[in-house]
Amino acid sequence: MTQHTASLRPWIPELPVVCVGDWLPTSVFGYLHALCAYLRMIYVALYLIFFSGVEYDVIFCDQVSACIPVLRLSRHRKKVLFYCHFPDQLLTQRKSALKKLYRAPIDWLEEKTTGMADMILVNSQFTAGIFKETFLGLREVQTDVLYPSLNTHTFDQQSVEAQGLEGLLPEGTSCLFLSLNRYERKKNLGLALEALAVLRSSLPPGQRAGIHLVVAGGYDDRVTENVQHYTELKDLAAQLHMEDCVTFLRSPSDSLKVALLRGSAAVLYTPSREHFGIVPVEAMYCCCPVIAVNSGGPLESVADGETGFLCEPTAEAFSKAMERLVREPQLRRDMGQAGRRRVRDKFSLQAFSDQLYGYIVRLSQ
Structure with a gap:
């Protein structure tokens, strides 16, 4: 389940991919990209939990952790696995006071929601080290390395x-x-x-x-x-x-x-x-x-x-x-x-x- 139509071409042709919320904006006049990404993922999570009717054992969540609290709302609580490619807060600059103000709650939310996952995987030992340096409140949380694959x-x-x-x-x-x-x-x-x-x-x-x-x-x-x-x-x-x-x-x-x-x-x-x-x-x-x-x-x-x-x-x-x-x-x-x-x-x-x-x-x- 994805928010991007571009993801409808899976590596495995037999794997069904459903696009949800692609109509939601990716930015507002070229700004607020992170906020829009969070809202789109939350929308996908709400659809999965309350409207999709999909049966599942484990939820694999990729890149954006903001939807994890929503995924935990399921009546039949299922485990959530989060795959962290790199802390999002390190991928943006904060050159202005306004940008710092905008990012502060988003950065806080990223750490808190990431910590709500039942298992956290990272894409390299290097990212594992950066993860612990960045998310100070999650230093004791175990992270395992799952290297990305090549199609x-x-x-x-x-x-x-x-x-x-x-x-x-x-x-x-x-x-x-x-x-x-x-x-x-x-x-x-x-x-x-x-x-x-x-x-x-x-x-x-x-x-x-x-x-x-x-x-x-x-x-x-x-x-x-x-x-x-x-x-x-x-x-x-x-x-x-x-x-x-x-x-x-x-x-x-x-x-x-x-x-x-x-x-x-x-x-x-x-x-x-x-x-x-x-x-x-x-x-x-x-x-x-x-x-x-x-x-x-x-x-x-x-x-x-x-x-x-x-x-x-x-x-x-x-x-x-x-x-x-x-x-x-x-x-x-x-x-x-x-x-x-x-x-x-x-x-x-x-x-x-x-x-x-x-x-x-x-x-x-």
């Missing part, structure tokens, strides 16, 4: 032949690096460009000519930061004299993304203190090594020296790892195969399902 079917059904890279890359490209993230400043995409510049300076001219970087990511021209940061990155490439060495893509299709992952020597994952980050998992499943910052979720998803490299967030550290992969093609292949095995073992839908089923059985007893 591998989406990647398996995409055809590289159907969406190739011809015409996208310069002729003579022999080694492709890929940065895959949203066009947001906190993603530190400029690090990928700076690392490429350092790498090119360390290679002989003949080898340097075949190195290319694709910066691809989610982009919405209605989002000011997306527009501004895209321009900033283009300007940075010009300042580094690398206009011919970098290709920028905005909101690439799934098939193109898979083709890029399969055709790259490595993914450069540049955010620091990322909650979990699904991109490294996607890359590893596509047999693509990952070069990531040594903090946050990648510490758990990437096996350093086995499926990629974990580095300090500096151009020099990233370029050193990139150079190893340029000079050692066999290492690229070995890391790629190791990455695919790691995803199948730890981050597949089957692994996620088995672990989640265990939690649900434990909760329903």
